[in-house]
Amino acid sequence: MPRRLSGGVGAKLGVLFLLFCSSPVMAAAEGAVAPSSQGHVWWFWPLVLLIVTFVMGIFAVLGGVGGGVLFVPIISGFFPFHLDFVRGTGLLVALSGALAAGPGLLKMNLASLRLAIPVALIASACAIVGAMIGLALPTNIVQTALGATIIGICVLMVTAKKAEFPEVPKADKLSAALRIYGVYQEKSTGKTIDWKIHRTPQGLALFILIGVMAGMFGLGAGWANVPVLNLMMGAPLKISVATSKFLLSITDTSAAWIYLNQGCVIPMMVVPSLVGIMLGSFVGVRILAVAKPTVIRWIVIGMLGFAGIKALSKGLGF
């Protein structure tokens, strides 16, 4: 019975997404990708943004991705807002989500401050560089690179494996010196898990690239943080996911300041997006209990793939 229910919810959400894509809201959004959005009352676009980000918030939770990674390609692809403002807003959306989740994850000792501090220092410094590169490059180049990155993320989501408890035979010298290890209790089994990490220098080196990309595209970077922390450095999946979410609150802070200081923040875009994503996330968490994650994950991958192709075509001028 629960299985039938979960499959049903997944299918209904899939239909909801298809209806959403063909709905007047998205049609209006796509049709209005024009230099100006005259002919609408001033609250039309903020309202559409609120509705779209609400749906996005639901799918972000169900698909296990951050709001930022859905927000930037979809909003820049189908809305009349310039990519500069979409990236600024996307960073604030990702930042708010991380700020909301961070304290709880730290208190539960699932997010590790000792693991996050060295990683965040590299990623946030590089996010500043990424933000500066992204704002200096012509929009079509950033949009093309964004499309390619989003398609790359889809491939990563399809192919990347996850290891709940990766085997770490021996902590490397750097992580041992920094005392990056911990203990947490796995609620589902009641087992106490001791964890440590390895390949720390290689992992830290990858965060240079992750930071640059996060700042350049305003995406948040959970999609890259988790595989590196989990598969490369060997942190357990729960620790990786929680630490990644917390990390975004630091990485996105540095990039968000660059966008804020360059004028890429329009409150009429930011607040409806934040409210929409937050409300959608609340609903998403409730649906998560009965929905079938695999179906949802494929829907999210489909959404991202579609938005990635749209960004590519927009960047290349097709």
Added chain:
Amino acid sequence: MADQHKATLEAGPEQILYAGILEKGMYFGLLILFITFAIYAFGIMKPYIPLDQISHYWSMNVHDYLEHAHIKTGWGWVGMLKYGDFLNFIGIAILAGVTIICYLSIIPMLLRGKDKVYAVLAFLEALVLSLAASGILAVGH
């Protein structure tokens, strides 16, 4: 050496302190953001860019937007807080600034625990974020 610091199920004191400040800052920032947005959207304070003209600006690139609207970059928004739209930047700045306060707050605790390496790393992070927040780093199309 490392065995002297055995891991426990509970989060360390600096982690708890960090989480507490982050939580308070996040709630405070969001509250301010929602209040100031209501002031802006309901027209309680006059916006710098009239609401019916905002859609002309958001499709421009940021350089053109700043030029057409005569808006200064960096902390120029502080001088425009008398306008409803710029009032929203207070909440945004709190949300973007709380992490700096978190880092600065844990430094004394790390030093008391003789964790000099992490105290230095936390200081460097606060420095990096403050540099980003300072507005010194200028870019453009």
